[in-house]
Amino acid sequence: MAHLATEVLVIGSGAGGAVTAATLAEAGRTVTVVEEGPWIDADALEPFSLDEMVAKYRHHGLAAALGNPAVAYAEGRCVGGSTEINSGLYHRLPDDLVAEWQTRYGIDEFTPEALASYADRVEGRLSVAKVPGAPPASSAALERGATKLGWRNVEFARVFSYDDQQRGTKQTMSRTMLPRAIAAGATIVPDCRVQRLTRQGDRVTGARCRRTHPGGGVERLTISADHVIVCGGAVHSPALLQRSGIWRNIGNGLKMHPTIKIAARFPHPVDHGDVPMHRVTEFSPFIAIGGSASRKGHVAMALAETGAPYQDALAEWEHISTYYAAIRSEGSGRVVAAPGLRSPLVTYSLTDADLSRLARGLVNLGELLLAAGATELHPSVVGGRVVHRIDELGSWWDQVTRARANLMTVHLTSTVRMGENRERTGADSFGRVWGYRNLRVNDGSLIPDAPGVNPQAAIMAIATRNCDQFLADS
Amino acid sequence: MLWFEREVVGALIETPDQHLRSSIEAFVDGSLRDMPEHLRAGVLGESVLLGAYVAARRAAGRLDRDDREALLHQLESWEASPIGVLRSYVRMMKSLVVFAENELTVEGAA
Numbered sequence: 066m067a068h069l070a071t072e073v074l075v076i077g078s079g080a081g082g083a084v085t086a087a088t089l090a091e092a093g094r095t096v097t098v099v100e101e102g103p104w105i106d107a108d109a110l111e112p113f114s115l116d117e118m119v120a121k122y123r124h125h126g127l128a129a130a131l132g133n134p135a136v137a138y139a140e141g142r143c144v145g146g147s148t149e150i151n152s153g154l155y156h157r158l159p160d161d162l163v164a165e166w167q168t169r170y171g172i173d174e175f176t177p178e179a180l181a182s183y184a185d186r187v188e189g190r191l192s193v194a195k196v197p198g199a200p201p202a203s204s205a206a207l208e209r210g211a212t213k214l215g216w217r218n219v220e221f222a223r224v225f226s227y228d229d230q231q232r233g234t235k236q237t238m239s240r241t242m243l244p245r246a247i248a249a250g251a252t253i254v255p256d257c258r259v260q261r262l263t264r265q266g267d268r269v270t271g272a273r274c275r276r277t278h279p280g281g282g283v284e285r286l287t288i289s290a291d292h293v294i295v296c297g298g299a300v301h302s303p304a305l306l307q308r309s310g311i312w313r314n315i316g317n318g319l320k321m322h323p324t325i326k327i328a329a330r331f332p333h334p335v336d337h338g339d340v341p342m343h344r345v346t347e348f349s350p351f352i353a354i355g356g357s358a359s360r361k362g363h364v365a366m367a368l369a370e371t372g373a374p375y376q377d378a379l380a381e382w383e384h385i386s387t388y389y390a391a392i393r394s395e396g397s398g399r400v401v402a403a404p405g406l407r408s409p410l411v412t413y414s415l416t417d418a419d420l421s422r423l424a425r426g427l428v429n430l431g432e433l434l435l436a437a438g439a440t441e442l443h444p445s446v447v448g449g450r451v452v453h454r455i456d457e458l459g460s461w462w463d464q465v466t467r468a469r470a471n472l473m474t475v476h477l478t479s480t481v482r483m484g485e486n487r488e489r490t491g492a493d494s495f496g497r498v499w500g501y502r503n504l505r506v507n508d509g510s511l512i513p514d515a516p517g518v519n520p521q522a523a524i525m526a527i528a529t530r531n532c533d534q535f536l537a538d539s
Numbered sequence: 540m541l542w543f544e545r546e547v548v549g550a551l552i553e554t555p556d557q558h559l560r561s562s563i564e565a566f567v568d569g570s571l572r573d574m575p576e577h578l579r580a581g582v583l584g585e586s587v588l589l590g591a592y593v594a595a596r597r598a599a600g601r602l603d604r605d606d607r608e609a610l611l612h613q614l615e616s617w618e619a620s621p622i623g624v625l626r627s628y629v630r631m632m633k634s635l636v637v638f639a640e641n642e643l644t645v646e647g648a649a
Contacts, residue, residue: 114642115566115638115639115642115643119566119569124570124573124574124575125569125570125573125574127570127571127573127574127578127631127635128574128575128578129578129627133623134623135623135627360642361641361642361644362637362638362639362640362641362642363638364641365637365638365640365641366634366637366638369633369634369637370630372615372618372619379641382641403577406575406576406577407575407576408575408576408577408578409575410577447618447619447626447630448619467623468621468623468626471630
């Protein structure tokens, strides 16, 4: 059995963990980051490809929150976490939500102004930029459709940097924060799964891990640490805490953005190498409309959803792009680490209002795409009508049911809520787990509710804020 | 993969290219192995039950053993079933095969 000692143990290397590691290491702390997944060169695999799915996604992307209907979800499992596989969209937390959560959960020092200053710091350390020049055709379609309908839309900035020839590189954590952490002396341990935390009274003393070596051998590793910061994301942070015997307000209240899709066929070719960066904000914060990865495999999957013959459309797949309507759900779910199971059970209950909102989102999205010039719309609804004209969209209202809607999400939050209201939260206003002096959570689990936008910016700003508090406290 | 899972995957694959078929099967097999174990257990259970149902129908002469179209028709009816786990089973298998068939084609051609 191997042993490591460190001052700060950071578990997980995604948006929360990498920011935590870089911030604390640069402040002079001795930091060790353990990551369950492998370290894969960020340039080695084509974005959104099958190879990337196999190498970087947890469970090959094949996980689901059980419920009626089940909601498929995807997470990264590699050094850099989900920042290695997402679209890099960057959106600050809306001010009205910050104010609402501050009141509802009693979160100290959580104001729009305070968070804005942390967002400034994050943006100063990353490259957050819009696409130089004209947007790609798949994104321009969103803008065109929204403009025709008089709907608000915006080109979101992304965590991207651009070279002289306007080639973009996503600023994933393995390209940005983790190299900074390493330069400041942090150690990254990939392929290392934390089985449980070790505790003594109201202190956590470290972690028991299993590290897989490149040759396939597995080694037990114990790590002792003065401070432990769990950053495994909204599914795996609560699961680890539960495996370690910490249950109070941990794992309940899961929130997500359930998403329904349309494959839209245009009379002209559209791009497939990037994800659209325009979003329609007309129905925000309850419904967001945007575009998804649209490689041939994604297009084929989307076309197959209705069950209708799709070979004719697939033959022209270069003309097809996939789009989504995502909702802020009123429902909620749970994460439970069941004894004997390696993977936690995840459940989610959509409300009837959620389904109604999804139907509305689908119809709105259809209207927008037709206005943008699409000639054929395939919804992600079993038996859903393939639509060619606006007067056919009404049929979707009755077709988006629990039995027929095919839903997915990539945004999961709120399983260890932060705040001073102990009835509703699992951690204090700065992520310290109730009942433990040196155990913190610093990832999307802390976000009290689904934000209605990509949560990466919020995760990084809140993580930076909590690190400042940690440094002040300790 | 269980025999019935292999049969479902085989029916869903459209390409006659044996090399590609094997690659798709390997991808689906790897994905099923990598699923959360409770989900995999559920899928295995369904595969056994559905496989037994199909075998019984074949034994009764209601389904031709070598009729791919008949199996696809059966999958189609399960996909529209009011029973959620049945729908999810078919959707998952179909998604895996369709994604792999189209991605591997692209990569193979590249």
